[in-house]
Amino acid sequence: MKPMNFRGRWVLITGASSGLGLEMARLLAKEHGAHIIAVARREDRLLALKAELEGAHGVQVLPLTADLTRPGEAVRVHAAAVEGRAVEGVILNAGVTFFGHVLEQPPESFDTMLATNVTSVVRMSQLFAADFVKRGGQGSLMLVASTAGFAPLPYQTTYAATKAFVISFGRGMAQELRKAGVSVTVFAPGGIATEMLSLSGLDRKFKAGDVGIMSAEACARIAVDAMVHRRELAVPGVLNRFLAMTMKLLPHGFMAQRAAALYEGGLPKEPPTP
Numbered sequence: 001m002k003p004m005n006f007r008g009r010w011v012l013i014t015g016a017s018s019g020l021g022l023e024m025a026r027l028l029a030k031e032h033g034a035h036i037i038a039v040a041r042r043e044d045r046l047l048a049l050k051a052e053l054e055g056a057h058g059v060q061v062l063p064l065t066a067d068l069t070r071p072g073e074a075v076r077v078h079a080a081a082v083e084g085r086a087v088e089g090v091i092l093n094a095g096v097t098f099f100g101h102v103l104e105q106p107p108e109s110f111d112t113m114l115a116t117n118v119t120s121v122v123r124m125s126q127l128f129a130a131d132f133v134k135r136g137g138q139g140s141l142m143l144v145a146s147t148a149g150f151a152p153l154p155y156q157t158t159y160a161a162t163k164a165f166v167i168s169f170g171r172g173m174a175q176e177l178r179k180a181g182v183s184v185t186v187f188a189p190g191g192i193a194t195e196m197l198s199l200s201g202l203d204r205k206f207k208a209g210d211v212g213i214m215s216a217e218a219c220a221r222i223a224v225d226a227m228v229h230r231r232e233l234a235v236p237g238v239l240n241r242f243l244a245m246t247m248k249l250l251p252h253g254f255m256a257q258r259a260a261a262l263y264e265g266g267l268p269k270e271p272p273t274p
């Protein structure tokens, strides 16, 4: 398959208001000349991104304020995105985590996680990929997973399970769509210095500058390159690739035990007694 050329084409990015999504939007506008459809809940940030990218790079930016946990929101975002334009790249990047003992995760936190990390990803993948197929394979999709999806991850147990879903779903979809000329990339980063670390409390354990924690800019560059070159699976960084390989080779029970020991140091309090 030929690499994607996004110059003058529309690329939709969910979670474009911060972190990895924001940096991918900046890079696609600056270095690939792509028009951006920026999706997230925080409208002020999307408007600031529009002003920044349109001013600096002469591309168009369509901000789409959306809460992807709401029923029907994926359908609304798709309809608004394709109205009067052909969307040729879709990056489903919005995601949330929960760091803590699995018994302490409130039901509403899990519902939000499932809707954001899984349900909206499936629905939007189906809607946009169907458009790509109808246009004769003109389009590429990238799903942002995590190395957490390669093996169980204690204390981010539900998050890791959602990312395991994304890896399996994305790779299955890639095979189904291959003959139609549509590429699906699964991007699985390790730790990135973004708001996700502070929002979840993971910054008690991991900080920007720590070994293994990438900058969002560096991670975005590898992600966009993987999508442009239509890679099926991309893991950024030598350390993360080594980790991903050990997760495949070593027993998951052992890996989970090591991960539990690592994360326990960052937990806020003792696990609940039954």
Ligand SMILES: NC(=O)c1ccc[n+]([C@@H]2O[C@H](COP(=O)([O-])OP(=O)(O)OC[C@H]3O[C@@H](n4cnc5c(N)ncnc54)[C@H](OP(=O)(O)O)[C@@H]3O)[C@@H](O)[C@H]2O)c1
Pocket (backbone or CB within 6 Å): 014, 015, 016, 017, 018, 019, 020, 021, 039, 040, 041, 042, 043, 045, 066, 067, 068, 069, 093, 094, 095, 096, 116, 144, 145, 146, 147, 188, 189, 190, 191, 192, 193, 194, 195, 196, 197, 199
């Ligand atoms: N940071 C890491 O260490 C790490 C590691 C591996 C994988 N990842 C994955 O990378 C992706 C990006 O995360 P990040 O690290 O860049 O985190 P981040 O800075 O917290 O960004 C998350 C993005 O998702 C959006 N979002 C969250 N809930 C949403 C909702 N209900 N509706 C619409 N948008 C929503 C947020 O925007 P609003 O709040 O404005 O809605 C924000 O733009 C995620 O899928 C994450 O799982 C992150």
